[in-house]
Amino acid sequence: MEQDKNPAKDLSNSGSTWRDYANIVSHAQGYQLDEAQLGRVAAQLELIGMVAAPLLALQLPAELEPAPVFRP
Amino acid sequence: MSGTQWEQMAAWQIADAVSSGEASAHEIVSRVLQTVRYRDANINAYTDLTEQRALEEAAAIDAKRIRGETMPVLAGVPYAVKNLFDVEGLATLAGGHRGRAGPTAVSDATLVARAAQAGACLIGTLNMDAYAYGFTTENSFHGVTRNPHDPLRVAGGSSGGSGAAVAADMCAFSLGSDTNGSIRVPSSFCGVFGLKPTYGGLSRGGSRPFVHNLDHVGPFARGARDLARIFDALVGLDGRDPACSRDAGPSVEAGVLRATQEGLAGLRVARLNGYFDRWAGPDARTASRSVAMMFAAQEELDLPDVAAARAAGFVITASESGELYRGELQAHYEDMEPLNRDRMLAGSLLPATWYVQAQRFRQHFYRQMMALFERFDLLVAPATPCVATEIGQQWLELPGGRVPARPSIGLLTQPISFIGLPVVAVPLPTANGMPIGVQLIAAPGREDIALAAAAVLEAGGHTFTPRRSASHED
Numbered sequence: 001m002e003q004d005k006n007p008a009k010d011l012s013n014s015g016s017t018w019r020d021y022a023n024i025v026s027h028a029q030g031y032q033l034d035e036a037q038l039g040r041v042a043a044q045l046e047l048i049g050m051v052a053a054p055l056l057a058l059q060l061p062a063e064l065e066p067a068p069v070f071r072p
Numbered sequence: 073m074s075g076t077q078w079e080q081m082a083a084w085q086i087a088d089a090v091s092s093g094e095a096s097a098h099e100i101v102s103r104v105l106q107t108v109r110y111r112d113a114n115i116n117a118y119t120d121l122t123e124q125r126a127l128e129e130a131a132a133i134d135a136k137r138i139r140g141e142t143m144p145v146l147a148g149v150p151y152a153v154k155n156l157f158d159v160e161g162l163a164t165l166a167g168g169h170r171g172r173a174g175p176t177a178v179s180d181a182t183l184v185a186r187a188a189q190a191g192a193c194l195i196g197t198l199n200m201d202a203y204a205y206g207f208t209t210e211n212s213f214h215g216v217t218r219n220p221h222d223p224l225r226v227a228g229g230s231s232g233g234s235g236a237a238v239a240a241d242m243c244a245f246s247l248g249s250d251t252n253g254s255i256r257v258p259s260s261f262c263g264v265f266g267l268k269p270t271y272g273g274l275s276r277g278g279s280r281p282f283v284h285n286l287d288h289v290g291p292f293a294r295g296a297r298d299l300a301r302i303f304d305a306l307v308g309l310d311g312r313d314p315a316c317s318r319d320a321g322p323s324v325e326a327g328v329l330r331a332t333q334e335g336l337a338g339l340r341v342a343r344l345n346g347y348f349d350r351w352a353g354p355d356a357r358t359a360s361r362s363v364a365m366m367f368a369a370q371e372e373l374d375l376p377d378v379a380a381a382r383a384a385g386f387v388i389t390a391s392e393s394g395e396l397y398r399g400e401l402q403a404h405y406e407d408m409e410p411l412n413r414d415r416m417l418a419g420s421l422l423p424a425t426w427y428v429q430a431q432r433f434r435q436h437f438y439r440q441m442m443a444l445f446e447r448f449d450l451l452v453a454p455a456t457p458c459v460a461t462e463i464g465q466q467w468l469e470l471p472g473g474r475v476p477a478r479p480s481i482g483l484l485t486q487p488i489s490f491i492g493l494p495v496v497a498v499p500l501p502t503a504n505g506m507p508i509g510v511q512l513i514a515a516p517g518r519e520d521i522a523l524a525a526a527a528v529l530e531a532g533g534h535t536f537t538p539r540r541s542a543s544h545e546d
Contacts, residue, residue: 044418066431
């Protein structure tokens, strides 16, 4: 499977970017986070981004459909 | 059988004894309730006891026998359930704050109702990581569930109470849920057998969801035959769970008994190495290699994209649970579990493209694994990177690197449940006396193969046998 540029890695190299992202998107989701919460949520986003990196690095073929209801 | 330690017996032995009149359900249930009262103060597996219900169910079973009726397959067997299953008359906690729990359940979850129908007697509900988001059962509202083999260690999670209660003889079997490893991790840490069925294999009706696309439910027990009997008793279609797709079929227990007597000649087995060895400590690697040797595994496989599978499971979990609890996080953040509320909130902020990519990748990984099952019947991999971690432990040191403990204990289980494969977690002994689990992984719908293989290991004396302290009555 092809490897793509990894957006999560770019963000994880810049802690302030995750904080900025959390600040903007949390408002859009209806949260009112204080500074301490924002910091903790940004840290969690960074962790998820690091774990997600091997997935986000993949370039999936267009014909591959998602599995929203999965029945093995 | 005077002096019999019923609390240590297998579920099938208890059911046979009750059905034959060798013992009464009342005697056995009373004995187990006594064990819970004596032992749970030090373990903290239970969050609520349902003593009156258990005794009433036991009385009904004893009356049935006296009337000469056909006895059900779990007659008089004491069991307990993770507190995310609805139990009529109790608030369903799902590990959360009691004050935030909804009204008491007006009916039982499907599996609880089916267990009752099969003659089992409900002792109580069990501790878990809040919302099922964790691998340690360190719960800020209900306390930590301690490992019965070492009270300084965790029981694993998120179904930690379910694993610990069986390991500490405080029920003959239990029910738990597994989204990313929450049955297999406590099985490994507590030294009991656990079955995570195929996705949709057992009904989740009446259980509190965590991640709709990944949630499974299944039993813990002291052996493979028990797991098979419980699976046979609980399986069946259910309109309450849209994912439930498995109807009752041929007896899995009969296949397990046959395998125990005749062996599993011709079983095609492979051991998963690569990613699974990179993220496994020495005990876990040794256990997985031992099992592969016992089955004369034909190959070692270094699967591609396993890290991406784990990543995709992680992203789906964060996104779906974040969405599910978004309202609670907005309105009652302070009342939510401090150990996971920020990760859940972060999950609710993830880009939708990540989630969709995870779902698309899921199909790719599923197809890749299905191709493997044309060549092999059973795959072997470690269940946890190490034996039970210490309470409060923050980091794991593994061959692949140093990782935060709480989100990483499921590194080896997450890629498998991500595509819904059935797995039996089988406990093995280690040199330091603690158990560790190995995953026996089969193709979708082939619980019978994984359970038969587990039974063969058990019959060969290869599985973990707990060192029990003296009975509280001795």
